[in-house]
Amino acid sequence: MPSPLGHTLVSSSIYLFFKKDFSFKKDFRNLILFIGIGLLPDIDMLLVLLSRNIGIHRSVTHSLIFVIFSSIVVYLFLKKLKILSFKNSFLLILSLLSAHLFCDFFTLDDILHNGINLFYPFSKEYIPAPFYLFMGFDWRQFSTLFSFYMLKVIIREFIITAPFFILALLYINKTQLKEEVNIESQN
Numbered sequence: 001m002p003s004p005l006g007h008t009l010v011s012s013s014i015y016l017f018f019k020k021d022f023s024f025k026k027d028f029r030n031l032i033l034f035i036g037i038g039l040l041p042d043i044d045m046l047l048v049l050l051s052r053n054i055g056i057h058r059s060v061t062h063s064l065i066f067v068i069f070s071s072i073v074v075y076l077f078l079k080k081l082k083i084l085s086f087k088n089s090f091l092l093i094l095s096l097l098s099a100h101l102f103c104d105f106f107t108l109d110d111i112l113h114n115g116i117n118l119f120y121p122f123s124k125e126y127i128p129a130p131f132y133l134f135m136g137f138d139w140r141q142f143s144t145l146f147s148f149y150m151l152k153v154i155i156r157e158f159i160i161t162a163p164f165f166i167l168a169l170l171y172i173n174k175t176q177l178k179e180e181v182n183i184e185s186q187n
């Protein structure tokens with residue numbers, strides 16, 4: 001999997017594209033919440049820690065069925081709590097979870113197995129990508145987390161995902177400026 005940095009930048013970019021009137025002051029808590037939703041498929045790490053079986057990572061929770069089912073559950077839950085206050089909220093949740101799978105799919109992981117279990121439970125095969133964008137790492141090894149290899153993983157992720165985040169920031173900035181001009185011209 002990419003590190004949480006890669007997933008965070010991708011999730012933040014998606015959130016900003018959906019929430020055009022984003023303001024750090026008002027929406028920071030929701031941004032953190034939606035970054036968390038983007039990380040939801042990695043909840044299987046808890047099972048890995050409990051069962052000590054790394055082989056189950058990126059299976060059930062990295063399938064299309066899980067993405068659709070959990071999008072519906074998370075949407076209904078947040079709607080009930082009245083946290084969703086803008087249009088296309090379901091699409092946002094679906095996009096965040098799909099983007100997680102997309103990033104993991106394109107991660108070279110020679111520690112475990114490449115690819116994700118996309119069609120679980122219909123197929124238990126891990127579908128590998130035709131090429132790789134991100135580098136995997138062994139998060140169970142403390143020495144790996146503070147190594148030169150990890151630095152390369154993070155720099156690579158940053159180079160790939162940061163442009164999307166910058167684009168999203170420019171997009172909301174442009175949209176907000178446009179709206180301000182419209183309000184001023186109406187006055």
Ligand SMILES: [Zn+2]
Nearest residue numbers: 001041042104
């Ligand atoms: Zn994952």
